Amino acid sequence: MKRSIQMVLGLGLLGAMLGGNAAFAHGVTNAKAAELALHRVERLVILKKIEESFQSKPQSVKVEAIAHQNEDDPSFKTTVYQVPGQDGSQKSIEIVFNEEGKTIKYTVNAGSDAVNAPTWGEKDATTLTENALHYVLDNAAVKPELVPFSQRLSTLKLSPGTNAAGAPVALVEMGAAANDGVLRVRIKLDGTFDSAEIGAQFEE
Amino acid sequence: MFKKFGNRLIVVTALMLSVVVSGQAKAETIWYPLPREAYKFGKKYPDAQNLLFAFDYGHALVYERLLLNRGTITDPAKFERDLLVDIMAILRNPPNVKVDEGDIAPIYVYTFPLTLNLFDWSHMLHQFVLDVLATSQDRGPAMTARINEIYAQYKANKPVVITDVCKTMLFMDGHYFSKAFRRSFPSFNLLIWSYHWFQVKLYEALMAPTEAERDKNVAAVTKKFWELISDLPDSADFDMMPETAREAPTFARAFPLLPAAFDNNHMLHDIVSDILTSDKVAASAIRTEGIRFGRMAQDPDAFRAVECSTSI
Numbered sequence: 001m002k003r004s005i006q007m008v009l010g011l012g013l014l015g016a017m018l019g020g021n022a023a024f025a026h027g028v029t030n031a032k033a034a035e036l037a038l039h040r041v042e043r044l045v046i047l048k049k050i051e052e053s054f055q056s057k058p059q060s061v062k063v064e065a066i067a068h069q070n071e072d073d074p075s076f077k078t079t080v081y082q083v084p085g086q087d088g089s090q091k092s093i094e095i096v097f098n099e100e101g102k103t104i105k106y107t108v109n110a111g112s113d114a115v116n117a118p119t120w121g122e123k124d125a126t127t128l129t130e131n132a133l134h135y136v137l138d139n140a141a142v143k144p145e146l147v148p149f150s151q152r153l154s155t156l157k158l159s160p161g162t163n164a165a166g167a168p169v170a171l172v173e174m175g176a177a178a179n180d181g182v183l184r185v186r187i188k189l190d191g192t193f194d195s196a197e198i199g200a201q202f203e204e
Numbered sequence: 205m206f207k208k209f210g211n212r213l214i215v216v217t218a219l220m221l222s223v224v225v226s227g228q229a230k231a232e233t234i235w236y237p238l239p240r241e242a243y244k245f246g247k248k249y250p251d252a253q254n255l256l257f258a259f260d261y262g263h264a265l266v267y268e269r270l271l272l273n274r275g276t277i278t279d280p281a282k283f284e285r286d287l288l289v290d291i292m293a294i295l296r297n298p299p300n301v302k303v304d305e306g307d308i309a310p311i312y313v314y315t316f317p318l319t320l321n322l323f324d325w326s327h328m329l330h331q332f333v334l335d336v337l338a339t340s341q342d343r344g345p346a347m348t349a350r351i352n353e354i355y356a357q358y359k360a361n362k363p364v365v366i367t368d369v370c371k372t373m374l375f376m377d378g379h380y381f382s383k384a385f386r387r388s389f390p391s392f393n394l395l396i397w398s399y400h401w402f403q404v405k406l407y408e409a410l411m412a413p414t415e416a417e418r419d420k421n422v423a424a425v426t427k428k429f430w431e432l433i434s435d436l437p438d439s440a441d442f443d444m445m446p447e448t449a450r451e452a453p454t455f456a457r458a459f460p461l462l463p464a465a466f467d468n469n470h471m472l473h474d475i476v477s478d479i480l481t482s483d484k485v486a487a488s489a490i491r492t493e494g495i496r497f498g499r500m501a502q503d504p505d506a507f508r509a510v511e512c513s514t515s516i
Contacts, residue, residue, distance in 0.1 A: 039443035039444055043390075043443050047438075134372060138509060142511075191378055
């Protein structure tokens, strides 16, 4: 009996060990799914599987949690949109993750080439957005006001902004499902955190 | 009176010097006496052990090549392809002893004196933890106590200890030179992340309760490693560096300080790769940046995470 239990435990451990290359044990939130989407975009660009503009000209990200039965089922759908083109259409990429944050598939959707995309300088738009998400993910444990944005992030938008001293920053605004406020995170152009606050609505 | 004072001065100076000298001696990466289990993992699992030796060789070799070719790499894809051919040959015919980095990568050894010592000391910890996990007859409190004892020995050598306080990923990715290596040499970067995956997964494999299961697990992890590197870059489906607590949750629960210590080591490896690749780092600044970031890896407050990133 004891031997059987040990065998079952051992097989379970083996299964857990080899279950996925980049599996997460637990705790993939909507904000984490958005961060994973940006990581995947970066990998796909590096490997030249999608256009570089997905890394340099993203404007917004949408996140949807998907009801699912099994951990390998689609659990998050994220869509990264580029800055709109002349006709208002946007190139986008949909990335679907399972419950543990492993990529299941991605789909590139056509649109016009982005026009008037901001130029960011030292860090690209994807990295600036990712660093804003890090602020949420790294601090939600001690800042309860960030929890809705970590757990239920539904959309984020990147645009040029300024900080309290008037210096240029990357402004990342985040909205969460069932939450009225908008989290504004300002990231300096070198990628470091500047400031954050919760406001009433998205800036125009 | 002055003679007596002079003698005392000499004694005090000698004492101070001996403290300084002993402090320097402690900073060296000599683990003496070696743990009784030292290198027994390799006796049991020679294929996996030799791969670990090959990784050290591979890391040193890529650092040396990046230093030697700095500023002259006009075709990064070709540079990477050539390097991969050389490294794959080493992985397929790995050394069966730990190589001395000074023999194969003298410029790297000169350029990164602190990080080299941090890596060496940390790699000994990695090795001895594997040795205990592979050979301990006791699979419960005695094994845990033994690993904690080895970890205490590691931590006692403060000048070369990497902190076990969790850092945010910005420690690895939040600098002016960050991501240069993975963007220039994506396949090689994924090879290195596969190394890290393999090391971490071995801990998890060895947490199984019976020897038969551990044998099976180590064989499975080794097989999976070869699959990961079989068709780079596509075969290694990592978007980010594998983290210990996520890849080895059983091990992380049993030894909660070790995951951060290992991850900080792995992040420092990536930082060194980025420093060597990024043209934003002046050649004259490489050595000082290596030391600065080595100190950051040791500093518990640098990029300190509010909580460790994985729920375990």
